Amino acid sequence: MRISFIISLVFLLFASCYNDKRNNDPSGTRLTFTLDFQDRKQQIYAFGASDAWSCQFVGKNWPEEKRDQIADLLFSKETDESGNPKGIGLSGWRFNIGGGSTEQGTDSEIEDEWRRAECFLNPDGTYNWEKQPGQRWFLREASKYGVECFTAFVNSPLSA
Helix, strand or coil, X not given: CHXXXXXXXXXXXXXXXXXXXXXXXXXXXXXXXXXXXXXXXXXXXXXXXECCCCHHHHHHHCCHHHHHHHHHHHXXXXXXXXXXXXXXXXXXXXXXXXXXXXXHHHHHXXXXXXXCCCCCECCXXXXXXXXXXXXXXXXXXXXXXXXXXXXXXXXXXXXX
């Protein structure tokens, strides 16, 4: 219900700022919105975010205390003694399966190293599951916090 309240609050905030330039009614007529939470039009399966791309550096290199704070802000569904949420309570987490642009370096033609990702697949056809330690750290944390919806995705095209 808390999420419904927050969504309603945001909706009402935007609605109160609404100014239809096509209808310059001098009478001051206002738009009225009625929210009926029993009349469900759609259901959101998960509220999520993605580990691409900064998580690779944060999860690998930042101090554990800072990483733990970030994980709490992303995944916690707890509230403090005043009823304030400790985090945004993500229920979904997307994992970027890298295509090897990190190993390619500048040959990948991706100038920003923060936009490159390691590949689990070695050139000899074996796998190195130690790759992407930063992303794997966040994946484990998401699981520890009870995130249930995980999606693996690839941004890289197949190689010829």
